[in-house]
Amino acid sequence: MTCLICAGPAEEIACPSQWEERRCAVCGRYRISNALVRTLMDNGQIFDLVKAREWLKRNGTLHDIPKLVSADRLLQTWNSYNSRSPSFSSRP
Numbered sequence: 001m002t003c004l005i006c007a008g009p010a011e012e013i014a015c016p017s018q019w020e021e022r023r024c025a026v027c028g029r030y031r032i033s034n035a036l037v038r039t040l041m042d043n044g045q046i047f048d049l050v051k052a053r054e055w056l057k058r059n060g061t062l063h064d065i066p067k068l069v070s071a072d073r074l075l076q077t078w079n080s081y082n083s084r085s086p087s088f089s090s091r092p
């Protein structure tokens with residue numbers, strides 16, 4: 001499985017069906033709502049790695065997995081677009 005934030009290798013973790021849960025060596029463990037994943041793929045949007053990882057760190061605790069339901073202000077802008085592949089949906 002791939003990390004939905006950085007597209008690196010990540011472990012998929014069983015979770016309720018409205019969520020996608022991953023454990024990534026770099027980004028950590030998190031959940032993203034299925035609806036958000038679909039929206040990002042449909043729009044070809046990708047996370048800004050620095051902002052997304054900061055958000056996860058801020059919103060997760062020892063006992064609570066951070067849960068992303070909105071990518072507001074966490075997406076890459078066109079200025080930093082060239083540093084990554086166009087979207088994680090293009091990876092195998």
Ligand SMILES: [Zn+2]
Pocket residue numbers: 003004005006007008010024025026027028
């Ligand atoms: Zn990751």
